[in-house]
Amino acid sequence: MILTFRWYGNNDLIKLDYIRQIPVVKGIVSALYDVAVGEVWPYEKLMSLRNETKANGLELSVIESIPVHEDIKLGKPSAKILIENYCESIRNMGRAGIHTLCYNFMPVFDWTRSNMAFQLEDGSNALSYDNSEILSADLSDGTKGLPGWSTSYNKKELKFLLDAYKELSPEGLWENFAVFIKKTAPVAEEFGIKMGIHPDDPPWPIFGLPRIMTDEAALDRLIGVYDSPSNGLTLCTGSLGASSGNDMVKLTEKYAGMDRISFAHVRNIRITNTGQFNETAHNTGSGSLDILGIMKALKKAGFSGPLRPDHGRMIWGEQGKPGYGLYDRALGAMYLAGIWEGLE
Numbered sequence: 206m207i208l209t210f211r212w213y214g215n216n217d218l219i220k221l222d223y224i225r226q227i228p229v230v231k232g233i234v235s236a237l238y239d240v241a242v243g244e245v246w247p248y249e250k251l252m253s254l255r256n257e258t259k260a261n262g263l264e265l266s267v268i269e270s271i272p273v274h275e276d277i278k279l280g281k282p283s284a285k286i287l288i289e290n291y292c293e294s295i296r297n298m299g300r301a302g303i304h305t306l307c308y309n310f311m312p313v314f315d316w317t318r319s320n321m322a323f324q325l326e327d328g329s330n331a332l333s334y335d336n337s338e339i340l341s342a343d344l345s346d347g348t349k350g351l352p353g354w355s356t357s358y359n360k361k362e363l364k365f366l367l368d369a370y371k372e373l374s375p376e377g378l379w380e381n382f383a384v385f386i387k388k389t390a391p392v393a394e395e396f397g398i399k400m401g402i403h404p405d406d407p408p409w410p411i412f413g414l415p416r417i418m419t420d421e422a423a424l425d426r427l428i429g430v431y432d433s434p435s436n437g438l439t440l441c442t443g444s445l446g447a448s449s450g451n452d453m454v455k456l457t458e459k460y461a462g463m464d465r466i467s468f469a470h471v472r473n474i475r476i477t478n479t480g481q482f483n484e485t486a487h488n489t490g491s492g493s494l495d496i497l498g499i500m501k502a503l504k505k506a507g508f509s510g511p512l513r514p515d516h517g518r519m520i521w522g523e524q525g526k527p528g529y530g531l532y533d534r535a536l537g538a539m540y541l542a543g544i545w546e547g548l549e
């Protein structure tokens with residue numbers, strides 16, 4: 206296992222020289238933030254990103270994420286050229302010596318939360334989700350009414366997308382996913398890259414949009430579409446784990462045992478009700494997930510890929526990007542590395 210840390214590039218408040226001071230972290234998870242969705246990611250830019258992390262003693266382990274254009278998910282005629290561009294970005298990753306790619310296939314919204322600063326009992330803050338609040342969110346002015354959502358759509362654009370996906374249905378989304386992965390995964394294979402799809406977060410439909418990467422049946426189907434270690438999963442414990450029907454230790458055992466976990470996001474959450482949860486500190490005792498059991502399952506399967514502490518709380522007065530402060534993620538990194546060392 207390679208312990209990694211997400212870094213949002215030079216605009217990130219958390220600098221690489223701080224990350225390198227977390228003694229267990231060896232790799233960086235990052236992306237290019239100045240390439241328009243759908244365009245090819247240039248080799249030179251990937252290489253200079255890698256050189257920058259290396260100059261700070263850290264390997265660029267994972268690209269998270271190359272966004273998948275909505276036209277690919279919707280199966281529009283332009284999908285053909287957009288998928289070819291995606292393949293070329295994968296080739297450029299390989300040429301630049303980067304071997305893991307995290308991506309997702311969630312329509313329109315990516316991850317969603319209702320509160321970006323939910324207060325925990327100890328006074329720290331974390332992200333939380335309440336289905337009833339999300340369902341009553343005001344979308345009359347596009348995505349403005351949603352907390353923390355960075356891609357903005359105005360009223361007209363959002364309505365167009367919501368209608369298009371309604372027509373598409375989950376089966377249609379699966380079909381478009383199959384077209385995408387059957388083209389991209391062979392290229393990833395050729396260039397020594399493992400793709401790992403991020404499960405839907407939360408793992409159920411929102412705003413009437415289809416969501417397909419939600420449970421064991423879906424993961425089996427994912428693997429069945431194109432069977433290769435290059436077509437794997439980003440095991441995000443807090444995403445899949447938000448549904449109490451997903452037994453995270455069992456799923457980890459199963460897919461790590463099949464060599465289908467390309468990358469792991471490890472975090473804990475507390476499920477407070479159906480469709481309701483908040484994020485917590487990483488340790489098992491703080492939330493609903495058996496983080497120790499999950500790490501044991503990865504260890505037992507001989508998992509050797511990148512793993513990062515996922516979202517952290519805001520503690521000790523830190524201000525910054527919700528979920529992506531330094532202190533609590535660093536605590537999480539030490540905790541996860543400590544478990545791993547104990548299992549050696």
Ligand SMILES: [Mn+2]
Pocket residue numbers: 403441444470515
């Ligand atoms: Mn995640």
